[in-house]
Amino acid sequence: MPPQMEWQDITRHWRHAVEILVLAVLIYQIYRAFRATRGARILVGLVVILVVFTGLLQLFKFQVITWLVTKALFVLLVALPVIFQPEIRTALARVGSSRWLDWLLRNERRQVAFLGILGEAVVSLSKKRIGALFAIERNISLKPQQDTGVTLNAVFTPELAQSLFFPKSPLHDGALILAEERVQAAACVLPVSQKELSDRSIGLRHRAAIGLTEETDAVCVVVSEETGGISICMDGQIERGLSEEKFQERMEEIFLGKSKEHEKGVSEELGAEDDLPDPGDRDLDRDSGSADR
Numbered sequence: 001m002p003p004q005m006e007w008q009d010i011t012r013h014w015r016h017a018v019e020i021l022v023l024a025v026l027i028y029q030i031y032r033a034f035r036a037t038r039g040a041r042i043l044v045g046l047v048v049i050l051v052v053f054t055g056l057l058q059l060f061k062f063q064v065i066t067w068l069v070t071k072a073l074f075v076l077l078v079a080l081p082v083i084f085q086p087e088i089r090t091a092l093a094r095v096g097s098s099r100w101l102d103w104l105l106r107n108e109r110r111q112v113a114f115l116g117i118l119g120e121a122v123v124s125l126s127k128k129r130i131g132a133l134f135a136i137e138r139n140i141s142l143k144p145q146q147d148t149g150v151t152l153n154a155v156f157t158p159e160l161a162q163s164l165f166f167p168k169s170p171l172h173d174g175a176l177i178l179a180e181e182r183v184q185a186a187a188c189v190l191p192v193s194q195k196e197l198s199d200r201s202i203g204l205r206h207r208a209a210i211g212l213t214e215e216t217d218a219v220c221v222v223v224s225e226e227t228g229g230i231s232i233c234m235d236g237q238i239e240r241g242l243s244e245e246k247f248q249e250r251m252e253e254i255f256l257g258k259s260k261e262h263e264k265g266v267s268e269e270l271g272a273e274d275d276l277p278d279p280g281d282r283d284l285d286r287d288s289g290s291a292d293r
């Protein structure tokens with residue numbers, strides 16, 4: 001057999017396997033939705049009658065009765081949704097309130113609330129020119145970095161962020177690690193990026209944010225103490241001088257997957273970050289609208 005034929009055979013069988021799997025899941029889900037209902041017993045009764053009747057008809061070859069049953073089956077098919085209307089409604093309601101769907105919706109709501117709190121915290125820190133560094137965990141655990149700081153495991157609020165980064169606070173130095181929408185630890189030491197940056201004014205806080213995102217998939221948010229400028233770091237790249245609106249927009253793109261196209265475009269832009277005219281000035285320009293208010 002030519003190799004091309006074999007490949008076609010494999011893809012055909014592969015499709016059959018997927019089809020069987022999908023059908024099996026579908027039938028099992030229908031069974032699950034119906035099993036505890038009154039309709040289940042009716043359905044089982046109907047199937048039993050049908051199987052026995054078809055067997056007898058095949059055995060004795062009664063042509064007229066076979067014709068009648070075939071026609072009746074068609075009518076039954078149309079009547080089924082009417083007979084099982086309550087069960088179908090219950091099953092659909094169950095799908096609508098299923099745990100995974102609930103989890104997805106709740107997860108999105110939690111993320112939206114979290115981004116709102118982070119936005120509020122960042123904007124107020126920026127206005128007061130309080131230096132801050134947030135590291136937000138994604139798929140790669142930030143446990144090693146958490147262990148360098150003080151464990152908090154606290155509910156994240158703008159007030160808590162402000163208290164922690166307040167210059168006189170004992171935990172104001174270092175980064176705040178956020179995971180699962182909570183403050184996991186404060187005063188954490190992040191790995192400082194060793195890469196050469198064209199902008200020599202980039203200090204340790206920003207370098208630590210870049211460094212962590214070079215090693216993990218975390219997202220870091222920095223508020224400059226000097227200028228109040230807001231920056232986002234991701235994949236070892238820094239996006240500086242963000243206005244409140246732009247910051248919120250970018251965070252939604254990153255965490256809620258809104259406008260993925262744009263996200264790709266900006267990460268290309270970020271790749272060319274070193275070519276920006278003067279990021280420090282961009283901070284100052286934009287901050288005239290945010291930091292000085």
Ligand SMILES: Nc1ncnc2c1ncn2[C@@H]1O[C@H](COP(=O)(O)OP(=O)(O)OP(=O)(O)O)[C@@H](O)[C@H]1O
Nearest residue numbers: 131173174175189190203204205206208224225226
């Ligand atoms: N490795 C690190 N991990 C976490 N935080 C760090 C690290 N190194 C420095 N920092 C924080 O950065 C602060 C020093 O910031 P520095 O002024 O050098 O940076 P910067 O990037 O210029 O920031 P800013 O614009 O706020 O001045 C320290 O007080 C400390 O809180």
